[in-house]
Amino acid sequence: MIISNKYVTIEFHNTPKSISKFMKQLESKLEKFRTYFDLKEIFAEVSFLSPLEIKDVNKQFRDKDYPTNVLAFPSEQPKKVINKCHGEVLICAEILIQESLEQGKKLEHHFSHLLFHALLHLVGYMHDKEEDAIFMENKETNFLKSIGIDNPYK
Secondary structure, eight states: OEEEOSSEEEEEESOOHHHHTTHHHHHHHHHHHHHHTTOSEEEEEEEEEOHHHHHHHHHHHHOOOSOOSEEEEESSOOSSOOSEEEEEEEEEHHHHHHHHHHTTOOHHHHHHHHHHHHHHHHTTOOOSSHHHHHHHHHHHHHHHHHTTOOOTTO
């Protein structure tokens, strides 16, 4: 599936049915994300992987030998926050669904949160240092609130 307009193109690969039903609502949220963060354009590929597949990628690129919910790979490694969102996002649907159930979150909201979190990484937001984490989390939660999603960190 592809979501595309003049400024946003996102190609989704191996999208599970439980997620694909949210795609119509996602298009307007992506446009709001683009304008909220003053991005000229968004071009990303989003692939859904199994726990084993995402574990292998996590090990190879982050030296972490466990599966994770989402990984983001900018097409260029920004040295600061930039105004173009280009790259690849990998999501483990199984972990996404499990976390949603365990944390009592709507699947659509948890999926949107992880996707937007990953897109922020593509434009240069990081959370390696505490002050960067606070800054990113504030930006992220304010945006999510603007589209009707509660703070996922509470």
